[in-house]
Amino acid sequence: MNILKNYIGGEWIESNSKETLDVLNPASQDILAKVPFGPDTVKDVMSATASASKAYNEWRNVPVIKRVQVLYQLKSLIETNVESLAEIITKESGKTFAESKGEIQRAIENIEVACGTPMLMAGDFIEDIASGIDEMMIRQPVGVCACITPFNFPSMIVFWFLPYAIATGNGFIIKPSEKVPLTMMKIFEFIDQLDIPKGLVNLVHGGKDSVDAILEHPEIKAISFVGSTPVARYIYSKGTSNGKRVQAQGGAKNPVVVLPDADIEMSTRIIADSVYGCAGQRCLAASTIITVDDQSRKIKEALYETVKGRTTGYGLDQGVDMGPVITADSKTRIEGLIQKGIDEGANVLLDGRKTSISGYEKGNFLAPTILENVALDKELIRTEIFGPVMSLISMNTVEDALSFVNSGNYGNMACLFTGSGASARKFRNEANAGNIGINIGVAAPMAQFPFSGWKDSFFGDLHGQGKHAIEFFTQTKVVIERWPKKWSRKF
Template sequence: MEERILQNYINGKWVNSNSGKFREVTNPATAELLAKVPVSTLAEFDEAVQIAQKAYHSWRRVPVTNRIQYLFKLKMLLEEHFEDLARTITLEHGKVLDESRGEMRRAIENVEVACGTPSLAMGDLVEDIAPGIDEMMIRQPLGVVGLISPFNFPAMIAFWYLPYAVATGNTVVVKPSSRVPITMVKMFELMQEAGFPEGVVNLVNGGAEIVDGMLDHPLIKAVGFIGSTPVALHVYSRGAAHGKRVSAGGGAKCPCLILPDADINTTTNIMMDSAFGCSGQRCLAATVAIMIGEADKTFIPAFAEAASKRVTGYGINPDVQMGPVITMQDKVRIEGLVKQGLDEGCEMLVDGRNAVIPGYEKGYFIRPTILTDIPVNGIIHSTEIFGPVLGIMHCNTVDEAIKIVNDHTFGNAASIFTRDGTAAHKFRYEALAGNIGVNIGIAAPMAFFPFSGWKDSFFGDLHGQGKHAIEFFTQTKVVIERWPKEWTRKF
């Protein structure tokens, strides 16, 4: 991929930013410079919003069956360019190619579900709710909406929201992560090819100033965001203070209960993929394994062996199972948290620090790392590490483990591995987390279902994906009609 200066996409055209400020986009496996992304100005962002507002008035009047035709075209283009987009994700993010393919598939699934908007956005009607009176509830779009996407899923997370927003008649301004902007630029090129009318979809690159500008702008009616909890809380609080709808996903600590009766091979394989897939840089990563009873006697050795054998390297190479973390700063931060955990009394089972990959010595690599005996109040359990680090603790009973799950400030996801249906049902019912896995390591909802974080993992009422996204991007209007007999319906 040749180095290039990225542009913004406003009013159906690619335009240069006038800020004169740029950030470098690097390949985390090689430290190679891939592109420079502009730090756009608030004036440029306002231009995009004004254009989107103008486009909204005509776009909302386009019949929904016509609006989704653009999504059908986009779906076909995403399929046609599937491998190129997956490769781009790997180049700028670092995840292995199969993980990038999985991300693209999830993005496309949301386009497919949004094509069902004519059914999903149906209202309600009660005929003769009173003598001579009919009453109905209809859904109408909000206006201009803003989306802020994180670095860990350059394609997927924006598409938890974007297809539903445009299908329901809104116009959109997207701010991608400046760490991984190339993928979204390519996806917008395909939206341009799909023929979306000018101003319906817009992209503005930038930093925190653009985020705050989005939260403050009076024409932005709703904001979708996924990121860390401190930033999610900021987005929610500031956006809500300006009267906006906000769907803000935050951090996570996704515990997995391992019961002694769980299948050792299946559980080990799933846990390794869950803990170390995407180098642990995802909010559904299995970051804590809670061994119940005597499960630790068999599963800890199995985890150690599997983690030690996991192949770390450049994600483009087909034999690689785990890529680098996103930046050198993140590598230093993660290794520092591991050291702090050891200082607090954790035991090192598998040490992946100071990793050097032959041929990729400049890359930001950490091999799979496992710590045991992690204290409940220690840094490894309390903090979202966002790296390839798995902590292990022990509980005597499922009840004791559920209490640990429920006492945590995060509530994004939690899983249980067992053959015991009673234990699984108890966990599913009592665990305070929005996404529950039973013999599933990554409890990621399909596009039909919302991504349901709880507690400090989510701020707002409605989540991305599926029916929730349809509701998030529409407002209800109740219409009450009376037609007196002496009047006529001749029109």
């Protein structure tokens, strides 16, 4: 069985740790590889940081217009290998092949935006800010940066950060999720072909030991993270206490409000895609669907009819709409939360717990589930399920819905489906979430915009993607100059 290597100093090297974890295909439980794990991975982080620091001192002085040339090369390599890369993503994360290809496209879009860094990191200049004095603000790289990524998007999330970090002149270390390390192994085959200093971009494996080493190492100046809220809070707290700048994206409980004037056919199709895409394992998955003044139950019935026809199965098979959840533990946890909702008084419209896929009986499969009339004063309505479960609730007015939306601890996304411009304007103005969708089920910002998040969904100031990423990976320096005439050379 293949034991994965680290990529440090421009070379593939064995980990210092002899302890490993199995990388499993969630649809079949086949062992795909073994990934280094345990306390000895700390030594790997130390080695990667030393390599990145040395390479950074060379790279930071390369003109930015030359630094972005490697991004064009990386973009081309990924585009040429989309099919093979998507197959790896599906095998280790469980999502469908189409979802995997869509994820890669989002990664490519971030590379394209980062290619604009020569303009995006431009500073400011004012001549004669005082008599005979000029002042300027320039942006310089922060140093060695690190990225700790989750299992649900093995390729895309890294690219919220990586292209911006190296385009602005930094060194970089990636610690992928130990559940899905193979995608990043493939991407590092492309990085190995880039014309960059050896050690500029490094890959280290491991779990909490590796993470803590990253959080504590004095040479690592900035950390990017995406994951659950408890871990995001830990990353932010420990990272900042060690003097690092941190951007930590947390969990979500995303509400979707459907008004009576919404286009029912369009809305239900989009909402179903939002709830059950990637088996509900994404931070922008719709979770709680709030129907407003749906006295005839048209919206609820349309949602039920749309959802019950979705096909669950292995993501590489034709005609499959939804794959398995990532682990057997995740499946058990989600099943427990469904039962908790029932115990709290919810009705089951669709129950996906007893799902078996022919040929993949050992897989972590759950079919789409719908819980109706979920209690507003109980635990489930506030809990991030992170699985293929829709919670349906009814309210009388859009004001009631907005009040409910704003009462939650999370603030990643909130969406509204309506035919009214006035209702849409009110919602986007008053809803307390960082990403707002109007007749959109997954309000995922394009790469030109920051992936926003409020409240317990984000810890930090600057988000991933776009200008926020440029600002995060640079530090400003203000220069004030005076050149008296008596010091000037005469020509």
